[in-house]
Amino acid sequence: MKVLCVAEKNSIAKAVSQTLGGGSCNARDSGYMYVKNYDFNFEGFPFVQEAGSCQVTMTSVAGHLTGIDFPNERYGWGKCRIDELFDAPLNEVFDKNQKRIADNIRKEARNSNFLMIWTDCDREGEYIGWEISREASRNNSRLTSGHIYRAVFSHLERRHIIDAAKRPQRLDMGSVNAVGTRIEIDLRAGVTFTRLLTETMRNKVSTTSVENSHHNNSNRKKDVSTVISYGTCQFPTLGFVVDRFERIRNFIAEEFWYIQLELESSENGMTAFAWERGNLFDRLAVFTFYENCIELAGNRAKVVDVKSRPTSKYRPLPLTTVELQKNCARFLKLNAKQSLDAAEKLYQKGFISYPRTETDAFPQNMNLRSLIEKQAQLDQESRSSWANYAAQLVSSSPGSNKFKTPRNGSHDDKAHPPIHPIISLGRQANLSRVEHQVYEYVTRHFLACCSEDAKGHSTTLSLDWGGERFTATGLVVLERNFLDVYPWAKWETSKRLPQLEINQQCQISKARMKSGTTSPPKPMTESELIMLMDANGIGTDATIAEHIEKIQTRNYVRSEKVGKETYLQPTTLGVALVHGFEAIGLEDSFAKPFQRREMEVELKQICDGLRTKGQVVDDIVNKYRRYWAKTNESKNTLLQVYDRVKASMS
């Protein structure tokens, strides 16, 4: 009895093989340098009827096993009318490496009785699993769907893997079809519009880059292969950056006015009270309130509310991919790609759980204490800076900050738990600096989740002055709790408030009418962009980083360091493309997130079996066909807008 197992990466295959093989497995070459075949024996697959252990070979792929593309002979660049590509047939294509990997799969599948897929448990992984099963069954017709299983796992911990092997499921064809749909739509829309845009604007853009290189005396080679690409997620990502840019560019400062009260007391000094109405943009209105108060109440105010109550600062929610990327960008100044890549490496090396997850609630029965105990590193010599904190958290020594079940968020992708550390950092830990930073973040975040909220006491005083309300709030931090392990949250004791009682009359030291001006928002940062993309459904936790990188590679957006902060600014080309399409006026705006969001909804319907791939592909490709025709007629608009934008930005 022989079982072939296939994982998504070699490191996963190796780890799983060692676990299932009980520590012993035999590695051999596969024909592709980065993939090895691991042989071992395992007793525990429920689909193997015979008693005793069976032979297992575990191998892997390296991401997607195949790609799809238009047949180059007939449909390559310049060989056909671009709009033929909406209906053109699609070919399975293998690059050089994929070919070797596929050959290996076929060879190993030949004599197998069963196939078990061990790709990552997300939609893309499901699709890759299907690519693998297709390739395997090409060389072994006995590997029908009844003989194909799928392992469900989210990290490499030993018991978890053995459990996954004993409880296999089937490939989810809904997800497979959804991904297939997305791939086809992205290809057809992407290629047709990329070719159109590149042909139309290439000359404009190369002229600019030649001018620039003369100005900058740079040694840049003239880029003959400038590509101006379009992608269904790329453009909305660019759209966020351009909209912020335009908001700043079109910003006009406005003056506002407000009233501020000050109370002097011997113990507390000066306390400022804020007006309940906030800021008003009309001077006469504020002046009227101000004069009336003086007329009605002079310099006496009455205390109308004293609220003194315990308050807390919430510990963070369990960690999702987007939160990780956002916070690494904000706190560690790492961009989305860097943090995700590092998290991937950490996962492959076994340090953290699967880093692509939307779930922000830990499963009920998960043993979190043991993970914390590992972080306490009590049996080790050199311990992490948070080891003491972890030890305190689970010890029985006195203290207010002890292990508490984490808060539950409301998201569950049903595939993976929130990101958490698995093993602690030993001295031999072979991690790069960035991986180290990300691991530290994940661990501190996890420990904070399992700690008590910070506790404090807040007092709010409300005064009535001539009918207008003013408040002041004070905070005393009583227990820092999670703040001690999570230095990125700020919560500090503020200045003490004067001791006043309800209905007490007090004398105002100063009542002033003051003014300020509004200021423009800051340029887009990486973490803000991640947040906007996530909230608008652009890109998945895995691809958000790719899109952000792509718009910079394509020279639509560049990053600009100002002091400690890095901002994303659109280039002339980026702005011109967004405004160009606005000028053309398609029904769906390419640079706004609505269209992509609607597509995601339809993909989900395919997952849920409510619509078929054929229906959705037809629907959406037809739309793009119409849009392409309209854009093709409006090429001049794009060029004119480019010139206009270039002039306005110089």
Place this chain on the structure above:
Amino acid sequence: MSTIIFQDISQVPSPLQINNRSTLSSRDLKILEAFENEPWDLGPPALVDQKFTRLNRDLLFQIVMVENTSKSKLNQVDDIRAKLDPNLQRVDRLKTTRDRVVINQVDIDKDEPTSDSAGMAAYSQSKAVFKLVLQDRKGSLFYAINSSPLPWLQVCMLGSKVIIKKGSIFNRGVFVLQEPNVLFLGGINRAWNENRDGKLCEYLECKLQRDAEDVKLNGSRKRKNP
């Protein structure tokens, strides 16, 4: 009383020719009285010097203009533009519009999970202060601001009528509207409300242009504090 409520009161003669006043309801009588009462005196002393007084009679006005002083003009212009063409709204911030929901520029310094931002926006707008331009039957114009929330301010039509009751505060040209000293009567002037959004947008944009030019000329618009 539709004569009064649905017409431009500056064109209606006073006192009104009414056959039998005793047949009118008490509410109608009130309206009539407020309409026919002596309008507010423009001076001397000039309006701007008339400090803190209280009305000794009910007065009827029509609403000529409503401006939201609690929101910046730029924000209001963005909102109107987004309403007129949802496809052109800026997406780098969150606002909930009817069918196209865009996500908020969340305040990333708050660790708390995002609360119902639409609800919060509605709440803060209910505390908004509006500045009205009111016109009496003689055609004179005055300002008014609301010191208590008056929900009808967000939806009232231009040309609608309002009675400011005896006891209300008047200070330097501005009436202060406060429940229960104000009675909203409804009514409308159709011509004034045509393309109201468009007109308001243009008006705010002109004001913003003026602000921008002021800054260019003077460096800033800051005037000395009173």
